[in-house]
Amino acid sequence: MSDVRTPAVVPAAELLLGDSRTLRFEGRLHGSGISFFLVDNDPGQGPGLHRHPYTETWTVLEGEATITMGDEQVVARTGDTAVVQPHVWHGFRNTGTGRLRLMCVHASDTMIQERRD
Numbered sequence: 001m002s003d004v005r006t007p008a009v010v011p012a013a014e015l016l017l018g019d020s021r022t023l024r025f026e027g028r029l030h031g032s033g034i035s036f037f038l039v040d041n042d043p044g045q046g047p048g049l050h051r052h053p054y055t056e057t058w059t060v061l062e063g064e065a066t067i068t069m070g071d072e073q074v075v076a077r078t079g080d081t082a083v084v085q086p087h088v089w090h091g092f093r094n095t096g097t098g099r100l101r102l103m104c105v106h107a108s109d110t111m112i113q114e115r116r117d
Contacts, residue, residue, distance in 0.1 A: 008030075010025065010030055015038075017037075020040070021040035021041075022037060022038065022039050022040055022041070023037065023038040023040075024036075024037055024111075025037075025038070026109075026110065026111060027106075027108070027109035027110070028109040028110050032109060033109050034105055034106060034107060034108070034109065035105075035106040035108055035109060035110065035111045036103060036104055036105045036106060037102075037103075037104040037106075038101070038102075038103055038104075039100065039101065039102040039103075039104060040099060040100070040101050041094045041099070041100045041102075042094060042099065042100075043094050043095070043096060043097060043098070043100075044093065044094060045093070045094050045100070046065070046091060046092045046093035046094055046100075047091050047092065048091055048115065048116065048117050049068065049089045049090065049091045049115070049116035049117070050089070050090065050091060050113050050114060050115045050116060051086075051087055051088060051089050051090065051113070051114050051116075052086065052087075052106060052108070052111075052112055052113055052114075053086050053087060053108075053112055054086050054106065054107040054108045054112070055083055055084065055085060055086060055107045056083070056084050056090070056104060056105065056106055056107070057081065057082070057083045057104075057105045057107070058076065058081065058082045058083075058084075058092070058102055058103065058104050058105075059079075059080070059081045059102070059103045059105075060076045060077055060078050060079065060080050060081075060100070060101075060102055061078070061101040061102060061103060062078055062098075062099060062100065062101040063077070063078065063094060063096040063098055063099055063100035063101060063102075064076070064077050064078075064094070064095055064096030064100065065077075065092045065093065065094060065095065065096075065100055065102055066092065066093050066095040067082055067084075067090065067091075067092040068089075068090055068091050068092065069082075069084045069088055069090045070088050070089060070090070075095070077096075089116055
């Protein structure tokens with residue numbers, strides 16, 4: 001791949017999403033078969049409903065998230081993992097009292113996302 005960046009370690013500062021604390025890693029740019037968000041949200045924050053043509057797997061590293069998957073809502077806390085299937089509308093909110101740190105793994109080297117709103 002001629003568009004793959006080096007070095008193999010990607011500094012977090014290069015992955016920052018806007019002025020937030022969240023990191024966005026696009027696998028294709030780094031020779032990886034996955035992509036991810038490393039979310040760092042305050043209470044009440046989270047993305048609106050969206051979907052992908054591949055699975056997305058979340059692991060809560062710290063805090064509490066209420067995750068919407070289709071017509072269902074589940075609460076995931078530190079150490080919990082949740083999986084949403086392809087083409088299912090989903091989103092999450094930090095419903096805890098402190099920071100939410102969440103790893104959102106996309107089973108794709110490129111993020112493909114359709115927003116509901």
